[in-house]
Amino acid sequence: RNEHGNALVPFNCEENPKLGRWADAQRWLYKSEHMKKERINLLNDLEFVWYKLEHTWSTNYKELSDFKEKNGHFDVPKNSPLRGWITRQKNQYKLRAQDLKNHLTEERVDALSAIGFPWPEEIVVKNQASCSEMF
Template sequence: GGWVKTLRGERKRAERGEQTRLTPERVRELEGMDFVWSLKESPPGGPEEMWFQRYEELRAFKAKNGHAIVPNRHKENPQLGTWVKSMRYEYKKFKDNDGKRTCMTPERKKLLDELGFVWALKSEELVGQELWMKRYGELKEYKEKNGDCKVSKGLGTLGNWVVTQRAQRKKMMKGKPSEMTEERIKLLDEIDFTWMMRERKHETEIWQERCAELQEFRRKYGHCRIPERYPGNPKLGHWCTNIRRNLLQGEHST
């Protein structure tokens, strides 16, 4: 009655940034017990029905996104993001077995595991598939921002992970031991993962290309005196300078 109403009022004050006695830890504990913050948002039935409704929402999220890593502030379904976060907190209490009340059970954990639920989000705590799915989520975000999956190797952890995926797939195709699986390939293909980056051109190809550009320059201007910093074709300018330098070094060595 009155206590529940007070808690809802405290939560609203916290959301407005006002001073409140409701701490983040208490919020997590209440959400772990499926506390209903707004009667307008509460699904019919009790805590059991509410838990399974959120579970079905998580199943739908995975079917759409290919993973079960729901952002804490999920715009499409804020309640789902909050629920997923609270499940991690409830699992910690369940695992620690310190006598604290929790809604987590072995059966519920098994159901969440079947969806590939990620129990920890800190990279140092993640291993195997959980860590892979976290990086996959980061790659999806990268694609949404940049329009492709061509992450530079120099882009820290994600760049190294992308390079590793290509290497692991090569091993798999050669029949060697690999961490790559058909399921992972499918997930990466769904976001148009770039399996083959453009290979560097062979020296002969580069030579032929520059020679053709030099001939075009001579036809147009009547000479081959291209400066090193040639705005019209910087690569050609550097190439010609290197040719002259190599010829001069050869003359001095004879």
């Protein structure tokens, strides 16, 4: 954590493969409720990241929120990894609108909406013809 600024240890940690496997095992034990409370508390004290995807989403959200506050818009540079994340949120929103499998929870929609996130204005459902096209 001191070296990288967080306790997000990936499974495929190149610097220390054993640490990566150990961290993954801790996450499994935690999720399967086989971990003792003392160990949970110790890892929490280190700010151990239990849910990697949630941590990544929250980190990107914070970065986007800070960008918007500083610049007054969401037009991040094209070479920024954040640009791809924004696109993925919009794509997830489209899937959600069509009741398809997605990872955009109501809480995430609310959080993004709260900062004025530019959702897709028109969501087109494939193979759905308009009334004018039908007659």
